[in-house]
Amino acid sequence: MSLLISEIFGPTYQGEGPSAGQLAAFLRLSRCNLTCTWCDTPETWDTSRYDLTAITRRMTDAQVVHEVLAIPAPLVVITGGEPMLQMDRLVWLADMFRANRRRVEIETNGTIVPSNGLLNAVRQWNVSPKLANSGLPYRKRINSEALRRFNSSGRAAFKFVVEHPAELEEVAKLETEYRLAPIWVMPQATTSVGVLARMREIADETLARRWNLSSRLHILLEGTDVR
Numbered sequence: 001m002s003l004l005i006s007e008i009f010g011p012t013y014q015g016e017g018p019s020a021g022q023l024a025a026f027l028r029l030s031r032c033n034l035t036c037t038w039c040d041t042p043e044t045w046d047t048s049r050y051d052l053t054a055i056t057r058r059m060t061d062a063q064v065v066h067e068v069l070a071i072p073a074p075l076v077v078i079t080g081g082e083p084m085l086q087m088d089r090l091v092w093l094a095d096m097f098r099a100n101r102r103r104v105e106i107e108t109n110g111t112i113v114p115s116n117g118l119l120n121a122v123r124q125w126n127v128s129p130k131l132a133n134s135g136l137p138y139r140k141r142i143n144s145e146a147l148r149r150f151n152s153s154g155r156a157a158f159k160f161v162v163e164h165p166a167e168l169e170e171v172a173k174l175e176t177e178y179r180l181a182p183i184w185v186m187p188q189a190t191t192s193v194g195v196l197a198r199m200r201e202i203a204d205e206t207l208a209r210r211w212n213l214s215s216r217l218h219i220l221l222e223g224t225d226v227r
């Protein structure tokens, strides 16, 4: 059995969400079922800009495990793209990483219903439902059944990418409709100046709503301030 891999890298720091700052190995799977306008990993899906055949590696499950375990980090972050597109391979991977004393978290856009086996095989789910700022219609970016399953697992955190403070109301509506918890809010920005500016814009209201606030550590550390 094989997987389509975009990249495997580390050790580095998890840059976002509940585990931000933790030493991690990253396993980035290729392909996505969405097309967010501000996507920061378009090389996993955007065939108009990238030759996916040339930049995607097809690896066996065993090769993937071997390469990830060679990275000295206690946390394995499985991300994408949308890793749930290759859900049938993830239970085995998660089991292998756990058997080798690695903690596993999966980052997903929350549009694909997880199997019970996979839900239980993963300790931490970072579910990032997309808002209207993604440029996608609601029916494409929100899957009620998937959100309910993730939420009822007790293993999921819901992370929203926000461009403007007004969008926090959109987050609140989803929180109420699906009783999502815990909520994390993260700024949409690609420079350290932008990350800090947007965090300052949304921090007070995020706090008032008793939500968590995430920075984007990898961008702050890169210090890219081109715009």
Ligand code: SF4
Pocket (backbone or CB within 6 Å): 032, 033, 034, 035, 036, 038, 039, 040, 041, 042, 044, 080, 081, 082, 109
């Ligand atoms: S869901 Fe994630 S990987 Fe897919 S297009 Fe949106 S931001 Fe990019």
